[in-house]
Amino acid sequence: MTDAAVNPLKAGLEDVVVSPSEICFIDGRKGRLIYRGYDVDDLVAHSTFEEVTYLLWQGRLPSRKELDAHIKALSATANRKLPPKLVAMLRLLPRKTTPMEVIRTGVSALSTFDPDAADNSREATLRKSLRLTAQLPTLVAAWERIRRGKTPITPNPKLNLAGNFLYMMSGKKPTPLAAQTFDTALILHADHEFNASTFAARVTAATLSDLHSAVVSGIGALKGPLHGGANEQVMLMVEKIKDPAKAEAWIRKALTDKARIMGFGHRVYRVEDPRAKHLKRLALELGQQVGDTSRVEILDTVVRVVGSEKHIFPNVDLYSGAAYSAMSIPTDQFTPIFAMSRIAGWAAHVLEQHGNNRLIRPRAEYTGSTRATYDPISQR
Numbered sequence: 158m159t160d161a162a163v164n165p166l167k168a169g170l171e172d173v174v175v176s177p178s179e180i181c182f183i184d185g186r187k188g189r190l191i192y193r194g195y196d197v198d199d200l201v202a203h204s205t206f207e208e209v210t211y212l213l214w215q216g217r218l219p220s221r222k223e224l225d226a227h228i229k230a231l232s233a234t235a236n237r238k239l240p241p242k243l244v245a246m247l248r249l250l251p252r253k254t255t256p257m258e259v260i261r262t263g264v265s266a267l268s269t270f271d272p273d274a275a276d277n278s279r280e281a282t283l284r285k286s287l288r289l290t291a292q293l294p295t296l297v298a299a300w301e302r303i304r305r306g307k308t309p310i311t312p313n314p315k316l317n318l319a320g321n322f323l324y325m326m327s328g329k330k331p332t333p334l335a336a337q338t339f340d341t342a343l344i345l346h347a348d349h350e351f352n353a354s355t356f357a358a359r360v361t362a363a364t365l366s367d368l369h370s371a372v373v374s375g376i377g378a379l380k381g382p383l384h385g386g387a388n389e390q391v392m393l394m395v396e397k398i399k400d401p402a403k404a405e406a407w408i409r410k411a412l413t414d415k416a417r418i419m420g421f422g423h424r425v426y427r428v429e430d431p432r433a434k435h436l437k438r439l440a441l442e443l444g445q446q447v448g449d450t451s452r453v454e455i456l457d458t459v460v461r462v463v464g465s466e467k468h469i470f471p472n473v474d475l476y477s478g479a480a481y482s483a484m485s486i487p488t489d490q491f492t493p494i495f496a497m498s499r500i501a502g503w504a505a506h507v508l509e510q511h512g513n514n515r516l517i518r519p520r521a522e523y524t525g526s527t528r529a530t531y532d533p534i535s536q537r
């Protein structure tokens with residue numbers, strides 16, 4: 158009997174369980190998402206992104222004292238600021254470099270400045286996780302400023318991670334609603350079990366490579382439009398539709414043309430992604446605050462038509478961009494923002510992988526020839 162007969166081939170590893178994990182549980186039929194036992198709906202209602210990073214990395218909620226120390230470390234300028242040589246390197250990049258290319262390059266470069274770069278002990282990986290989580294918003298915002306010919310803004314240690322990021326992007330303190338919305342978006346994107354980028358990060362970590370390398374693998378996988386890149390594609394669709402009155406005709410034509418509609422469908426959820434409702438509410442509230450709810454109106458029409466025609470549901474990427482657009486964040490920054498949050502999950506998974514490691518090395522079902530005869534080049 159062949160290996161493939163024992164273990165039937167699953168295209169895209171659908172439903173294949175790769176390893177036990179205590180970090181995240183998805184109930185795809187009930188539409189529930191759980192981090193370390195806590196329903197994400199409860200975390201959205203009561204927690205903060207800073208606390209969620211502690212929960213994911215340490216496996217439990219912190220005490221008041223532990224949380225205060227964790228927030229202080231994540232907010233410290235020493236941890237948030239970028240090495241000046243890295244900023245100088247960013248200035249050398251072509252202006253057209255996309256923000257995803259910048260963070261993929263930037264995280265790789267940050268490892269060369271990290272004092273713990275080659276140390277894979279749990280303590281060192283925790284220190285690196287904290288620094289990378291603190292540095293990523295500074296990196297994303299610095300590139301936004303540099304490509305617009307402006308000077309990067311020094312992080313403000315008095316602001317939380319969400320508020321400080323919005324401040325470093327625009328130079329203005331965000332409204333409480335914007336800061337709250339952004340913090341919620343970060344909580345919702347922090348982890349999602351063995352999604353493609355986390356799996357990529359774990360494969361890299363399982364070779365006993367380091368955190369920065371695993372995160373670079375994760376960023377590369379997140380970039381694609383079937384994964385994190387979908388949020389950007391959703392907003393490009395909304396920009397094409399432009400007018401809520403034209404949304405129904407536009408989406409019906411797209412479905413007739415057999416187009417893949419970004420922000421819909423999921424490998425695990427058979428019902429609506431539990432994160433989508435929060436992002437829709439926040440996108441609507443922010444749209445109302447800035448007096449433009451047209452993006453949400455367009456998306457609501459798209460949801461109605463795609464739901465009735467294809468029976469597929471919105472995922473996390475459908476409404477997030479509408480919220481970010483209402484905060485005047487450029488569309489090509491949406492996926493880097495996803496990475497700013499998912500770094501929490503990638504780090505938790507690298508810690509778990511290193512804690513009980515075995516090389517991840519699957520097999521292929523070989524479908525090629527095994528009896529080819531080598532002809533010298535002169536005879537081909």
Ligand code: COA
Nearest residue numbers: 382383384387416417418419420421422423424472473474
């Ligand atoms: N638009 C149109 N049809 C879709 C669809 C979408 N967004 N998502 C799934 N489908 C259809 C497929 O055409 C296929 O139909 P068929 O069996 O008639 O050919 C069926 O649903 C299964 O799709 P498949 O691509 O095999 O599912 P998957 O589990 O491999 O893919 C995704 C999951 C997420 C990659 C897929 O739903 C998708 O491409 N979504 C759009 C990108 C996106 O939003 N990604 C973010 C995910 S959080």
